[in-house]
Amino acid sequence: MLTGFFLKLKQAKVPVSIKEWLTLMEGMQKKVIGPSIDEFYFLSRTTLVKDEANFDKFDRAFAEHFKGVETLLGAEADIPIEWLLKQAELNLTPEEKALIESLGGWEKLMETLKKRLEEQKGRHQGGSKWIGTAGTSPFGAYGYNPEGVRIGQDRSRNRSAVKVWDQREYRNLDGDTELGTRNIKVALRRLRKFARDGAPEELDLDATIDKTARNAGYLDLHMRPERHNAVKVLLFLDIGGSMDDHVRLLEELFSAAKTEFKHLEYFYFHNCLYDFVWKDNRRRHAERTRTAEIMHKYGHDYKLVFVGDATMSPYEILQPGGSIEYHNEEAGAVWMRRMLDVYPRAVWLNPEPEQLWPYRQSIAVLREIMGGRMYPTTIEGLERAMRYLSK
Amino acid sequence: MRFKGSDTYVATDDLKLAVNAAITLQRPLLVKGEPGTGKTKLAEEVAQALGLPLLEWHIKSTTKAQQGLYEYDAVSRLRDSQLGDPRVHEISNYIVKGMLWQALTADTPVVLLIDEVDKADIEFPNDLLRELDRMEFFVYETRELVKAKHRPIVFITSNNEKELPDAFLRRCFFHYIRFPDKETMERIVDVHFPGIKKTLLREALEVFFEVREVPGLKKKPSTSELLDWLKLLLAEDIPPDALRSKDRKTIVPPLHGALLKNEQDVHLFERLVFMARQNR
Numbered sequence: 293m294l295t296g297f298f299l300k301l302k303q304a305k306v307p308v309s310i311k312e313w314l315t316l317m318e319g320m321q322k323k324v325i326g327p328s329i330d331e332f333y334f335l336s337r338t339t340l341v342k343d344e345a346n347f348d349k350f351d352r353a354f355a356e357h358f359k360g361v362e363t364l365l366g367a368e369a370d371i372p373i374e375w376l377l378k379q380a381e382l383n384l385t386p387e388e389k390a391l392i393e394s395l396g397g398w399e400k401l402m403e404t405l406k407k408r409l410e411e412q413k414g415r416h417q418g419g420s421k422w423i424g425t426a427g428t429s430p431f432g433a434y435g436y437n438p439e440g441v442r443i444g445q446d447r448s449r450n451r452s453a454v455k456v457w458d459q460r461e462y463r464n465l466d467g468d469t470e471l472g473t474r475n476i477k478v479a480l481r482r483l484r485k486f487a488r489d490g491a492p493e494e495l496d497l498d499a500t501i502d503k504t505a506r507n508a509g510y511l512d513l514h515m516r517p518e519r520h521n522a523v524k525v526l527l528f529l530d531i532g533g534s535m536d537d538h539v540r541l542l543e544e545l546f547s548a549a550k551t552e553f554k555h556l557e558y559f560y561f562h563n564c565l566y567d568f569v570w571k572d573n574r575r576r577h578a579e580r581t582r583t584a585e586i587m588h589k590y591g592h593d594y595k596l597v598f599v600g601d602a603t604m605s606p607y608e609i610l611q612p613g614g615s616i617e618y619h620n621e622e623a624g625a626v627w628m629r630r631m632l633d634v635y636p637r638a639v640w641l642n643p644e645p646e647q648l649w650p651y652r653q654s655i656a657v658l659r660e661i662m663g664g665r666m667y668p669t670t671i672e673g674l675e676r677a678m679r680y681l682s683k
Numbered sequence: 684m685r686f687k688g689s690d691t692y693v694a695t696d697d698l699k700l701a702v703n704a705a706i707t708l709q710r711p712l713l714v715k716g717e718p719g720t721g722k723t724k725l726a727e728e729v730a731q732a733l734g735l736p737l738l739e740w741h742i743k744s745t746t747k748a749q750q751g752l753y754e755y756d757a758v759s760r761l762r763d764s765q766l767g768d769p770r771v772h773e774i775s776n777y778i779v780k781g782m783l784w785q786a787l788t789a790d791t792p793v794v795l796l797i798d799e800v801d802k803a804d805i806e807f808p809n810d811l812l813r814e815l816d817r818m819e820f821f822v823y824e825t826r827e828l829v830k831a832k833h834r835p836i837v838f839i840t841s842n843n844e845k846e847l848p849d850a851f852l853r854r855c856f857f858h859y860i861r862f863p864d865k866e867t868m869e870r871i872v873d874v875h876f877p878g879i880k881k882t883l884l885r886e887a888l889e890v891f892f893e894v895r896e897v898p899g900l901k902k903k904p905s906t907s908e909l910l911d912w913l914k915l916l917l918a919e920d921i922p923p924d925a926l927r928s929k930d931r932k933t934i935v936p937p938l939h940g941a942l943l944k945n946e947q948d949v950h951l952f953e954r955l956v957f958m959a960r961q962n963r
Contacts, residue, residue, distance in 0.1 A: 324704045325704075331700055334696070342852035
């Protein structure tokens with residue numbers, strides 16, 4: 293049964309390894325946990341999942357695999373009477389206490405409960421006498437009897453196990469979701485990681501030898517700040533139409549990380565790159581920059597980041613005169629290739645969901661031009677893009 | 684050895700289970716969570732609850748894995764040799780033991796805290812794989828193998844600034860400290876300020892969770908900020924009524940500087956309050 297759970301996790305793309313699985317087994321063997329599915333949930337999560345981004349996937353897989361199991365376990369486990377008492381006391385309001393009187397008082401109620409516990413042999417659901425779930429008996433959880441003693445319905449401590457994983461509290465920590473205000477901070481960190489590198493100081497050997505010699509052979513150490521891997525970025529943003537929101541988000545993201553880059557230059561284009569780009573979208577027809585000029589001005593150590601949905605007619609990329617704005621003499625693809633020749637480190641960030649890419653011809657074309665280096669604008673996609681750029 | 688929480692630290696059931704699993708199975712426990720949710724405090728509390736000494740290794744961006752094992756101070760040895768100091772003949776005089784070494788060779792088991800592991804260089808965790816796995820390492824200078832007398836209980840905290848390598852993660856247990864809900868928060872406050880007036884606490888918590896809900900805050904106030912704020916409220920003897928208002932959105936709560944630590948956040952917050960007041 294449990295190996296099935298392991299395979300299910302694999303299937304749900306939770307990165308689990310055999311080593312971790314064996315650790316979990318070891319934990320079970322050493323009796324770290326009692327026979328409780330809650331504890332098993334926590335133990336398996338703590339051993340198998342190492343990133344809160346995967347908690348949600350894990351929760352879903354867990355819920356799917358252990359559906360219905362918690363009720364089975366409930367039948368086998370003994371219900372300690374003290375716990376019941378405490379539980380009941382906690383949950384009672386004055387009105388309920390008054391209602392208990394209607395059953396003949398607290399003692400009587402507990403007595404009856406004890407008796408029923410003894411009588412009862414198996415798991416029970418529904419009905420009006422036995423302890424179980426969803427019944428009208430005074431004992432059991434989720435019932436309708438106002439005099440009822442709740443069994444296993446402690447919300448605050450999430451003791452009702454199903455809830456914990458069914459709540460899916462970690463949903464917005466999932467790395468595959470699109471960028472939003474919640475995870476923009478994480479994305480920013482990824483960018484920073486990309487921009488910064490290296491330790492601050494290193495031994496200046498030449499200066500040390502020189503100074504030591506001048507110091508009559510007594511050691512005189514000299515350190516110098518290590519050269520920082522100052523990243524220079526050219527950002528090209530597709531502007532106009534449906535992409536504006538996404539583009540603004542990414543623009544904000546990059547300018548927030550601006551201090552971390554040595555140089556960050558950004559330009560706008562529409563749909564595909566042709567012989568002109570512009571810096572101010574309001575004056576896009578008046579103040580243009582020739583693409584060729586950019587290639588001459590910025591050295592090839594710049595890294596290139598395109599942002600766009602790449603969704604257009606394939607003619608706009610492949611045919612001369614395909615641009616919807618003016619007559620371009622050379623096809624967009626030619627300009628793209630030219631840019632990629634000058635700047636070998638280039639990625640394309642695409643805000644469209646990755647699942648849709650295969651269905652758009654123009655995306656496939658641009659992706660091919662980019663040599664497959666098109667990434668979705670999710671945290672995870674951004675990370676892959678940055679990893680490629682910093683290689 | 685089992686950790687059951689302590690008088691000064693409210694541990695949720697899943698946290699206790701993770702700690703106990705890590706202790707029993709002798710794996711390091713990696714703890715993540717929002718800043719100010721008690722990641723570092725956990726190690727201190729576990730050490731205190733189990734009556735074990737605590738060794739803290741605080742990681743900075745310049746920290747190297749080797750520094751946790753030992754450092755060979757070649758420079759002072761060279762200097763001593765020039766000055767003719769007799770200590771120079773014994774190489775071990777120049778070996779400075781790191782935190783991990785101290786933890787491995789201590790006479791009793793210890794709790795070792797590796798704080799903010801994500802601050803270090805990206806290769807840092809990889810360099811500690813074998814050491815954390817086998818709890819032994821080799822000292823090249825003196826050709827000795829340092830082995831654990833007792834395996835220390837290792838806590839590692841991370842603020843998620845860097846992704847940690849898979850090989851490292853596989854060797855750890857993982858726990859993500861969720862931001863506490865209202866009830867847990869009440870218990871936490873109760874532990875820190877046992878005498879606090881119920882009404883003040885209720886009002887304060889409501890204000891606190893509302894401030895956390897304000898969209899666009901750079902740094903949401905967390906548990907430690909709440910505790911600071913309550914301390915101030917108590918010190919200034921602010922009556923609960925000052926926090927209460929028919930329309931809470933239209934007043935700036937007193938001493939809000941303890942909750943919001945960022946100038947932009949304070950501005951944003953005041954602007955929102957101002958706007959709410961105008962719309963009334």
